[in-house]
Amino acid sequence: MEREAALTRLFESHYTGLLRLAVLLGADDAEDIVAEAFCELHRRWNRLRTADAALPYLRSVVCNLTRMRLRHLQVVRKHAEWSTDLERSAESVALLRDDQKALIDALRQLSVRQREALVLRYWLGLRESDIAAAMSISCGAVKAHTNRGMATLTKIMRERR
Amino acid sequence: MTTGPASTEDQLREVLETLASGVRAAPDAYQRVQHEWRRRERRRRLILAALVVLVFTLADAAGLWALNQARNQPHIVFNDPGPARSHLAPTGPETP
Known part of the structure; x- marks a missing residue:
């Protein structure tokens, strides 16, 4: 009960x-x-x-x-x-601007782990230790996935411009 | 407009927030999930009960089989050839 x-x-x-x-x-x-x-x-x-x-x-x-x-x-x-x-979810995507749609496309190109780390950090705003617990990996690995993911996103967005 | 990490971070936050706000839960979600976890709990208990019954049945069957293998005659614990006389008093007069 x-x-x-x-x-x-x-x-x-x-x-x-x-x-x-x-x-x-x-x-x-x-x-x-x-x-x-x-x-x-x-x-x-x-x-x-x-x-x-x-x-x-x-x-x-x-x-x-x-x-x-x-x-x-x-x-x-x-x-x-x-x-x-x-x-x-056409409704959600329709609300996005072109650059935001490009960012979503870029996010899809990342590895599953990198995407997880970025979503947990930038959407949920979790601390590294909480992200590590959620992903069942070490804090160092979280840092690496976040940095690599963000670097790839930045690079893709820069190339697009 | 900058395209550095800081800018991308802000943009990412904004995009994720926009996308997330478009996701809504179905009105009957709780009923569905509750039904599912209760169904699984019932299934677990049923399997456990079946296992317990199976183990008891097997143990009973093994016990009955073992009893059935035993001989029908009374079991002899001491099988000395003659009765033990050492405790019996002599009956006739002793011969010199």
Whole structure:
């Protein structure tokens, strides 16, 4: 009962944010990924050290599942065309200017890890240690992914101009 | 307009924020996810119960089989050829 109540509170306060995170990371089935994250949390609730660990755990599961999904799609992509939720979200993309659309295209060219690091840092505004926990890598690796990703984005945008 | 890292960072923040604001949760999302986690919990409990029943059944079957292999006759614990006489008192008069 306590678990259900806690999960309900978490769902109400963080579901939309996690859904947005999955979409920004490039998931093609963001709703399924976030639903899976909540089911996993429900299963492992008793293993959490504290209730505060629930949100970082959810974030980490969303990142891992999105990464696995994208890698799977990269294999499938060789045989068939696919699109992400972001590409299908015509309303959001229509709101963007040309340079912003170019930035999104550039973001898609980055590796999955670089994109994750940039989204977690620049959209969620997480600290390096939190990003490292969400991505299950070291702080040094987070720094490297962020720097390389940002350098690539800057280079692509400069070339475009 | 600059195209340095600072500019790209600001632009990236703005773009991500714009894109994120366009994503909205479905109204029935909570019901769907709650239904799913409850279904999985029921399935886990069912599998656990089935496993427990299976283990008990196997243990019972093994026990019954072992009992069935035992001989039907009473078990002999001591099988000395004659009765132990050392404790019996002599019955007849002793011969000189």
